[in-house]
Amino acid sequence: MPSASPVYAFSSALNEPDTALAILDKALSMQLDLGNAHMSAASVTSDLSISSSTSRGARCSGDKISATNNIHHNLSDPSNQLFDDNIFVMDENIKVEDHNDVLMMDNTNLNIASSNSSNNITTSISNSNSVDNISNNSSNNYLPSFLGNDEFSCPTTSALLCSSVPYPDCSMDSSTISYRHTHDHLTADPSQLGDSYDPFKCLESIAEQSLTGNFTTISSSSSLSVPFPSSMASSSTSSSCPPSLSSIRTSSSPSTSQMCLPSSARGAPSHDLMALNSQSSRVERCPRGGNSLESHSPSDLPSNVNSFPTHAGNPLAGQMRDFFSCPRQGSGFDHSFMSRDPDCRSRGRDMISSDSISSSIPKSSASSPSSSPAASLCMYSNNNIPINTTEYKLKSQHHKAGSSHCKTSPQSSNQRETIKVESPFNQSPPDCQNYSSLSCTFNNIGGRGGGRSVDAGGAVGAAIPNQGSAFDLEDSDNLLSWTFHHPDHWSSSNVLDWLFYLAQDLGLDMGQFRAEKFQNITGRQLCRMTQEEIISREPKFGQLIYQKFQHIRTGVIFKKPMSPDQLPENGCMQTMIANNINNNSGSHMSNPYNSAPSSATCSPCVQPYPCPPTPCYPPPGMSRPTCGGSPEEAFFEHDRRSNIAATGNIDMGSYEFDFIDSPCINNPHCQDPSQPDCSMYTGKLPTQASPVRTPCYFTAPPYPPQQQQRRRPGRPKVKHLVEDARRGRDKKAKNQHLWEFIHETLMNPLYNPQYLRWENQREGVFRFVQSEAVAQLWGGRKNNENMTYEKLSRAMRHYYKRGILERVEGRRLVYKFSIKAMDRAREKKHNSS
DNA sequence: GTGATGTTTCCTGATT
């Protein structure tokens, strides 16, 4: 513990609402990532300050963990007088996105708790009522080292600079810190700034440093503890709101919870979900869902709600990501793996397999399956334009049928016939391989634009993200990626997602859950593992894992595709999902795989059945003309559906064909003209006596492995397949050159230093910090979800010849812009400004 | 339609 109470740079400033908001505004306008600093500041100030940061500060960090820890820290320090009885704890999962310069705050679990005793300080990290337990909880990886836990992420550079919070283990060195040469107050060692320290100037300087590229790198290896000028330090104020702020009492603990709103928010309904932004936006009831902001007392918090920081950002869409800082590596346990932040996890994923990259970065916000409180934050710009409201649903509050967005579905989903197909995996584990080419879709009710609920092995239902296409879901970090594939086709990351999903659903103690033992296990491998083997990896929960996995393996249920007349008029998937949920209001909620099995057989391909590429996988008993589109047609359908999902015009009544999982794709065997016709398909179902028609297609098992034709080198021909894909794409973004994108990303404090960082900006030397994450960003820019660092790096290497990049010998992931490229980048920036 | 340019995809092999 630090010997003296830290004086927080922003604390006193935040005690003056106008000043606080001004600072925050400034930070926001600069798109500045304050990292932990702001939250730290917010957390140690009074409720008044928190109310400011509720709307503004979250943008800066999203790292509630440090806030909590700082609260803990301060409460533990009897000399600290900064607290009174009204402490608001900003929970994690706060994301703020910046759309058109207007703040949008968006959080899955905005828990505003208050307490008048330290023991009730909410921490949904560990769900502990005891503050002391927080630091002792082994599952909490994020505590500052001065609390006795080494797993703590250092603040960002800007946070270090602008915060006087002592981070003993977070040093600045020449590779991480650049100061703008001309700023006097930053040219010196920050620790020597003393009374000259000015948070405004600090912010300004950092922003300029980040955005202008006019740097001088200096070396400093000292740990940073910027002394705050005594003149600015002051103790916290009372719990009551100052005249300039109105007060909102939160629902769960009205006696103590109080949230001070900027005066502009006065009159807003106290129990409605709000976004607070006193200066650039107003607060109103959300028009769509009517969800309420729920304030939760500590006891209200689900035990597992914050087991992982939820990455709710959407970098692929060019939006701000949340600023969760990854836990630091290197203490014997790979916390990047534990982290549900895909950025943090990407390292772990990299170690797992490159084929799991597609889910490294979410494309859409989606609540964690276990997230309980719904939150829908609505922000309005000054011109009353609603800003990209994102909703997170309560389990019981999905899109209501008949809402303005959905017409009522005439057919409730539970009336659909379901078919239970005994999984061919229900045999002893070694048999799994015999059916390895099974390509089934688990994605059969939601379709594009709809979420899904899943059952992690018959556990419980899950909240369904209401937005995003199926592909979004797969890509997102909502732990549902495994639902897209048959267990035997799970990648190692699918396995991890399932494990974490299971853990969350069952409320397993993450501190004891050794999911990392399955880090390199694919679904097939898991399929082959005996109970003993699983238990040997995970002694505590191994049996449970085994049982749940067997449940999934053997309990695959497919639903019959709906005929057109069963579809909602406008094909609103949300309606269907809502109905599905509403009609499954029992304890087992809307589980597409858990419906009562039916003896009904799958009807022949109901058009517009998206058939798999033929001649490989027509559903058994189906003729090619009905079902068999060419691979190109199938691709068109796929692409068309993607577009539909993107536009919200959802075409209904079809299964999703799992292209990703299709063993046909890139499988020379499949394109063998000698392959039997679809109807002749010989793959066997476990119950061959009563073959059923399902969207689950079989092909001859690849075992014993056949001699596969070697693929010809080069990019495969997919002529005419991308016509649809072209539509609607942002040409400008799409045509951006890779090197320009890289440079732009480097200049963006949202991604630098988290994804990319300068090694020497003046020289143009930079390094990939999270190579796959950058690749995904690039892929997002180009609407190419299959982008990998491997491919990106190939494109980068082409630049060597063209004189855009220069080789940096001996250093992995390090590249260097040529002078020519740097000049061009400068020129471009100059022209654009 | 064509060619140029800039990737993208896949590959083999080497290096770290």
Next chain:
DNA sequence: AAATCAGGAAACATCA
């Protein structure tokens, strides 16, 4: 062992 690097080859995307 896996990630990364290097670079060939070919296909694709876009633009002029």
